[in-house]
Amino acid sequence: xxxxxxxxxxxxxxxxxxxxxxxxxxxxxxxxxxxxxxxxxxxxxxxxxxxxxxxxxxxxxxxxxxxxxxxxxxxxxxxxxxxxxxxxxxxxxxxxxxxxxxxxxxxxxxxxxxxxxxxxxxxxxxxxxxxxxxxxxxxxxxxxxxxxxxxxxxxxxxxxxxxxxxxxxxxxxxxxxxxxxxxxxxxxxxxxxxxxxxxxxxxxxxxxxxxxxxxxxxxxxxxxxxxxxxxxxxxxxxxxxxxxxxxxxxxxxxxxxxxxxxxxxxxxxxxxxxxxxxxxxxxxxxxxxxxxxxxxxxxxxxxxxxxxxxxxxx
Amino acid sequence: xxxxxxxxxxxxxxxxxxxxxxxxxxxxxxxxxxxxxxxxxxxxxxxxxxxxxxxxxxxxxxxxxxxxxxxxxxxxxxxxxxxxxxxxxxxxxxxxxxxxxxxxxxxxxxxxxxxxxxxxxxxxxxxxxxxxxxxxxxxxxxxxxxxxxxxxxxxxxxxxxxxxxxxxxxxxxxxxxxxxxxxxxxxxxxxxxxxxxxxxxxxxxxxxxxxxxxxxxxxxxxxxxxxxxxxxxxxxxxxxxxxxxxxxxxxxxxxxxxxxxxxxxxxxxxxxxxxxxxxxxxxxxxxxxxxxxxxxxxxxxxxxxxxxxx
Numbered sequence: 001x002x003x004x005x006x007x008x009x010x011x012x013x014x015x016x017x018x019x020x021x022x023x024x025x026x027x028x029x030x031x032x033x034x035x036x037x038x039x040x041x042x043x044x045x046x047x048x049x050x051x052x053x054x055x056x057x058x059x060x061x062x063x064x065x066x067x068x069x070x071x072x073x074x075x076x077x078x079x080x081x082x083x084x085x086x087x088x089x090x091x092x093x094x095x096x097x098x099x100x101x102x103x104x105x106x107x108x109x110x111x112x113x114x115x116x117x118x119x120x121x122x123x124x125x126x127x128x129x130x131x132x133x134x135x136x137x138x139x140x141x142x143x144x145x146x147x148x149x150x151x152x153x154x155x156x157x158x159x160x161x162x163x164x165x166x167x168x169x170x171x172x173x174x175x176x177x178x179x180x181x182x183x184x185x186x187x188x189x190x191x192x193x194x195x196x197x198x199x200x201x202x203x204x205x206x207x208x209x210x211x212x213x214x215x216x217x218x219x220x221x222x223x224x225x226x227x228x229x230x231x232x233x234x235x236x237x238x239x240x241x242x243x244x245x246x247x248x249x250x251x252x253x254x255x256x257x258x259x260x261x262x263x264x265x266x267x268x269x270x271x272x273x274x275x276x277x278x279x280x281x282x283x284x285x286x287x288x289x290x291x292x293x294x295x296x297x298x299x300x301x302x303x304x305x306x307x308x309x310x311x312x313x314x
Numbered sequence: 315x316x317x318x319x320x321x322x323x324x325x326x327x328x329x330x331x332x333x334x335x336x337x338x339x340x341x342x343x344x345x346x347x348x349x350x351x352x353x354x355x356x357x358x359x360x361x362x363x364x365x366x367x368x369x370x371x372x373x374x375x376x377x378x379x380x381x382x383x384x385x386x387x388x389x390x391x392x393x394x395x396x397x398x399x400x401x402x403x404x405x406x407x408x409x410x411x412x413x414x415x416x417x418x419x420x421x422x423x424x425x426x427x428x429x430x431x432x433x434x435x436x437x438x439x440x441x442x443x444x445x446x447x448x449x450x451x452x453x454x455x456x457x458x459x460x461x462x463x464x465x466x467x468x469x470x471x472x473x474x475x476x477x478x479x480x481x482x483x484x485x486x487x488x489x490x491x492x493x494x495x496x497x498x499x500x501x502x503x504x505x506x507x508x509x510x511x512x513x514x515x516x517x518x519x520x521x522x523x524x525x526x527x528x529x530x531x532x533x534x535x536x537x538x539x540x541x542x543x544x545x546x547x548x549x550x551x552x553x554x555x556x557x558x559x560x561x562x563x564x565x566x567x568x569x570x571x572x573x574x575x576x577x578x579x580x581x582x583x584x585x586x587x588x589x590x591x592x593x594x595x596x597x598x599x600x601x602x603x604x605x606x607x608x609x610x611x612x613x614x615x616x617x618x619x620x621x622x623x624x
Contacts, residue, residue, distance in 0.1 A: 146325075147332045149607075152599035154562040155580055159340050159592065162584055166345035190555075247457045251566055254459050255581065274463050278471060284463065292455035299454065 035232075038308035045304020048297035055294060059105040066099035070264040079276045079283060089282040091272055093261075097283055100264035101290050107176060107265045108294055111183065111249040112242035118184025119191055120238060126188065127195030131203070132222075142196070149189045157182045157248065161257060179258050183248050191237050198230045232309035239302035243295040250291060266291045319612060326604050330597060334382065337596045341589050342374045368392060381593065391590030395582065401594045405576065409598075411481045412564060412575035418495050419560055420553075423502040428549065430503070431510025435518065435545075436537065446507060453504035458563060462497035462570045469493060479572040490571075498567045502556045509552050513545040520544070547618050554610035558603045 039045055058065055067087075068074075073094045080090045088097035130141040160182035164170060170178050202208055208225050216224075252258030253267030261268055266287040273284025365371045369380050384391055390401035434446040456464075470478035470493065480490045517523065518541055526536045565577025572578075576595055583591035 143329075147329050147336070150329050150333055150600040150604050151336075152558075152562040152596060152603065154565065155577075155596060155599065158581065158584055159337070159344075159596075163340050163343045166343070250457055251459065254457075255566065255569060257581070270460060270463070277463060277467055281467075288456070288460045291457070291460070292452075295455045296451065299451075 035305075035308045039304050042304040042307060044300040045308075048300035048304070051293060051297040052301065055105050055297075056109060058102050059109050062103045062106060066096075066102040068096040068099045070100045070103040071095065071262045072099075079280050081280055081282055088286045089280070091269070091283040092276050093272075095262075097269075097286050100269055101266070101286050103264040104266045104269060104287060104290065105294075107249065107253075107259055107263075108246045108291070110173075110176065111180060112246045112294075112298070114180040115184045115187065115245040115249075116238045116241055118180065119188040119241060120234070122184070122188040123191035123195055123234075127192035128199065130192070130196045131199035138196075141192075145189045145192055148186065151186065153186045154248065154251070156186050157252065158257060160185060161252065176259055179249055179252060183245050187241065187245065191234065191241070194233060194237055195230060198233055199226055202226050202229055236302060236306045236309060239298060239305055243298045246291070246294060246298075315612075315615065319608065322608050322611075326601070329604065330600060333597060333600050334385070334593065335378075337593055338374075338378050338381065338589075341587070341592055342377075344584075344587065364397075368394065381590070390594040393591055394588045395586045395591070401590045404579065404591065405594060405598070408574055408576045408579060410575075411573050412568065412577060414491075415481075415494060415498065415564055415567070415573065415575060416557075416560055418491060419499040419502075419564070420557055422495050423499040423506060423556065423560070424553065426499070427503040427506025428510050428546075431507040431549075432514055432537075432542070432545075434507070434511045435514030438515065447511070450504035450507040450511075453500040454508075456501070458497045458501060458567055459570055461500055462493070462567065465493045465497055481571075481573040481575070494567050494571045494573060497570075498560060498563060502560060505556065506549060506552065510545065510549050513548045514541060517541050517545040543617070547614070550613050550617060551610060554607045557606040557610075561599060561602055561606075 063069075074086075074090060074096070075094055077086070077090050078094045079092055080086060082089045086096050086098065088101060091097055091100070126141050126145060130138045133141075161178055164178040164181055165175070167178075169181065172178075202225065205225075208221060211221050211225060249258055250265070250267030250270070253260075253265045254271045256268070256271070259265035259268055261272065269287035270284055270291075273282075273287065276283050362371070369377050381391060388402075390405070393399045393401050393404050396404075430446040430449060434443040437443050453461075466478045469476045475489075476492050477490050478493075481494075482488070482490050523536060523540050526540050531540075562577075564575065565580055567573070568575040568578040569581065576598065579591065580595045582588070583595065
């Protein structure tokens with residue numbers, strides 16, 4: 001974040017426009033069209049996006065795709081290895097692992113996305129407010145982020161999760177909503193700082209000053225100059241934030257205070273599989289693999305987005 | 315610089331004070347108390363006596379007053395889960411494994427990450443590069459507990475090289491340390507490797523490196539004096555968040571490997587509504603996180619003379 005800011009201002013890292021780019025300058029091209037073209041050229045990012053699209057479809061249509069209901073117990077079929085009847089095998093309780101992995105995608109992707117929505121909302125208010133709201137607002141909001149930053153985050157998530165579990169919110173989404181909220185309420189600090197820093201540096205850019213000199217209103221500057229130039233680093237930060245939120249949720253479920261069985265969750269499936277790991281690795285292997293694949297897909301997509309949205313980085 | 319550091323140190327006090335208020339309010343918002351029915355044995359009268367002894371029968375703001383008064387004199391309060399002991403006693407016993415785990419893991423992550431990243435950058439597009447990128451990718455894709463399980467199954471159960479649980483007090487034995495450090499440190503190591511590689515490649519294309527080569531300096535001198543120094547700036551700044559992440563991440567590893575540290579007792583403390591213990595753990599971690607960040611900011615200014623704090 002800040003180090004990127006420092007580095008990208010050094011003269012030699014500003015990419016020289018290639019000849020091909022110059023030729024195309026004649027035609028009118030949008031920022032997003034350009035970014036998309038660059039993104040599609042990045043093979044790993046495309047692979048990541050395709051996998052994530054497939055996972056999203058699996059999560060949304062889990063009841064149609066999963067061969068069995070996630071909670072269905074096949075008595076007499078405990079910790080079976082993968083076979084034709086159960087492609088991913090069965091767990092200690094005799095449930096179909098493939099079905100549970102598919103249903104588990106709902107939690108993981110849900111956490112990834114909802115948590116980022118919460119983080120984005122808070123970070124925009126705090127970061128944007130600090131950058132645009134004047135000196136007092138800036139000082140107050142930044143002191144607030146200092147405080148939240150000082151909290152040990154995973155521990156704070158556990159405490160918040162316990163607090164929220166006592167409220168009516170705990171009834172939503174089988175307790176998952178409380179997990180979203182707890183992770184989101186703790187995780188916005190870095191993004192808020194990023195938005196503030198970006199907006200502050202934009203405010204003294206020549207094109208913003210020029211726009212101001214021409215008599216543009218505050219709103220016009222905000223919508224036409226500040227927003228489009230802040231959104232790219234924010235999108236990148238959000239994409240990289242998803243896997244870490246997914247890991248946090250899986251960790252909570254692994255230690256038994258996130259999503260509990262019989263609900264299917266990759267974190268609690270790994271814990272469950274751990275109980276059988278000396279007999280067979282499969283019940284643990286598949287949810288761990290799903291977690292790894294999801295993580296890497298977001299990572300690749302994030303790398304691709306960063307390179308596509310900020311051509312100066314490469 | 316000294317003024318800056320002093321101001322940052324002073325600023326920690328109000329931050330900590332707000333942290334106590336928030337933590338205190340949240341703790342008391344959790345339903346139930348340490349001596350409610352079902353949480354401890356004993357008669358109603360005995361429970362009431364215990365509550366009175368620890369001021370738990372008084373309003374929350376009065377309890378907070380008592381807590382703050384203890385805190386400024388260095389008294390972190392009684393441990394409600396183990397009557398007769400204080401939080402200070404517990405911390406005195408459990409801080410060492412946590413600190414040792416934190417320091418060793420940071421060293422492991424930084425050394426491994428920097429070496430892998432630097433090797434990858436220097437031998438760009440070679441087998442070394444691909445191997446280290448592959449390690450960094452796979453290492454990052456596993457949460458510490460998954461890596462922990464794999465390490466335990468392989469090295470503790472199958473080959474019986476390292477013990478699966480425990481910790482050696484005062485580092486008398488290095489064997490129990492290996493698996494927890496690897497499972498906690500591999501994710502940050504892979505992250506550091508990525509940053510190091512990118513940053514080295516960035517610096518290697520700078521004009522002053524070309525100048526150094528043109529002067530005929532030996533490769534080793536260029537790498538050590540011109541490339542490494544400048545490439546380490548982004549790495550240094552990333553160590554702050556990483557150290558903070560390691561710190562809070564350590565609790566899952568302590569839990570998994572049954573290491574008698576501070577992190578492990580935190581979940582027990584929350585579930586048992588052990589107010590003083592929750593508070594002490596949170597404050598302790600907050601102090602360490604703030605110091606880690608201050609240290610990084612100071613180091614940042616030391617390695618990069620363009621940065622000046624007024």
